[in-house]
Amino acid sequence: MRHDLDLGGILISPFVAYAAGALLILVGLRAIFARIRFSRYVANPPLVEAGLYICLVALLVVLF
Amino acid sequence: MPDPDPPARPASPEPESRADTLPASEEPMLPARRRLRLGRILRLAATGLVLACAAAAAAFVWSYYVTAPWTRDGQVRVQVASVAPQVSGQIVELRVTDNQTVRKGDLLYRIDPFDFEVAIASAEAEMKNREADLQVKRTQAQRREQLTTLSTSIEEKQQFEGTAKIAEAALDSAKAQLAQARINLERTQVRSPVNGRVTNLLLRTGDYATKGTVNVAVIDTDSFWIDGYFEETKMAHVRVGDRAEAVLMGFGDIVRGTVESITLGISTANAAPSTQGLPSVNPVYTWVRLAQRVPVRIRIDHVPEGVTLVAGMTCTVSLGEAGARGRDWLLVAWNRLRGGGAAAR
CATH class of the missing domain: 1.10.287 (Helix Hairpins)
Structure with a gap:
């Protein structure tokens, strides 16, 4: 929330960084999901992944 | 999700096919079907749980960004002493240079x-x-x-x-x-009225100093403060005495301070009298309205080493501890969990 991203003088809200970070974590999680055959445990994997992404963003916002 | 699906598919129809291939004996079919139904319910419940968590997280993030008292629109401010001579005359001696540090009472220049x-x-x-x-x-x-x-x-x-x-x-x-x-x-000896720095000095020996005309600006280095321009939607969470943290653009360290006062008025364009002395009222869109910003004055308590305050610098100002709301929320949740565990034991 405090530290802006500085791209050549253009300052970007840290929320963008959180969104990108959450995306990276989700990519990692997907690799794990593929290994453990995640779709066995949930009814709609894409929907669950979308929900997980929102949770991850919120977690990053809370922690940093 | 293309990867997990193909391996998952043969897994799920298995019990069904087994159930279909064994129509003669009813005894193994019933538990299999029951297991299948239970599995489906569990999977739906897991999905629902994740979605509920996501909804709660989204609500939290929304409230965090919309009502938490922080702003990216903060500025470092300072008082400037505008020094003008009290008598007119030619300057015969200039004792300071641009950006020179001066103490209160130091000689700035001498008039003939x-x-x-x-x-x-x-x-x-x-x-x-x-x-x-x-x-x-x-x-x-x-x-x-x-x-x-x-x-x-x-x-x-x-x-x-x-x-x-x-x-x-x-x-x-x-x-x-x-x-x-x-x-x-x-x-004829013009002296500095404050401790500070001479700034933007455009004087030369021989210049004519006119009585009452400002010719030297001295930045009062004892007077730095930060103005945070908070959106009016966040003003409910801004209180005098709150702790404030400001991060200057380009510096990683945190400047600590306290909310000293809140400005009680900003200019209203709608109040300006126009033709016949009537107010000139701007039409606005009903659906889209911009939040006004209210200046909040923050007294600087601590400036970290290596940070040079310059009036006009931009900073991000947040009130309360860093991530305090989130951490409080986590702490409360953790304590509740531990408290619940202890009670169960």
Whole structure:
């Protein structure tokens, strides 16, 4: 929330960084999901992944 | 999700096919079907749980960004002493350079003192003149006073007494003139009124300094503060005395401070009188309205090493501890969990 991203003088809200970070974590999680055959445990994997992404963003916002 | 699906598919129809291939014996079919239904319910429940968490997280993030008291629109501010000479004259000596640090009372520049020395000499002469005049007038009045009315009249006595008083008043006036002339000579030495830095110095020896015209700006280094421009939607969470943290653009370290005061008014364009003195009211869209921003003054308590405050710098200001809301929320949740565990034990 405090530290802006500085791209050549253009300052970007840290929320963008959180969104990108959450995306990276989700990519990692997907690799794990593929290994453990995640779709066995949930009814709609894409929907669950979308929900997980929102949770991850919120977690990053809370922690940093 | 293309990867997990193909391996998952053969897994799920398995029980179904097994159930289909065994229609003759009813006993293994029932538990299999029950297991299948239970599995489906569990999977739906897991999905629902994740979605509920996501909804709660989204609500939290929304409230965090919309109502949490923080702003990216903060600025470092400072008071500037605008120094103007109290007497006019040519500058004969400039004692400071641009960006020089000065203490309160340090000499900034000197105005040619000749005229003012002449004024003092002249005022002193005038005072001596008046003193002598007063002495003469008093002696005259005293002499007349001692005479009887045989050799002088009461009127003449009064006249001489009055003349002596006039001479006394003239002496007082001359003394005041002399005091003014002395002060004026002192004022040819223009001094800094604050501790600070000379800024944007555009003076040269030989420039003519005009009385009352500002020619040196001294930044008061004791007076730095931060103005945070908070959206009005966040003002409910801004309180005087709150702890504040500001991060200057380009610096990683946190400048700590306290909310000192909140500005009680900003200008309203709708109040400006126009034709016939009537208010000129701007039409706005009903659906889209911009939140006004209210300046909040933050007293700086601690500036980290290596951070040089420059008035006009942009900073991000947040009130309360860093991530305090989130951490509080986590702490409360953690304590509740631990408390629940302890109670169960």
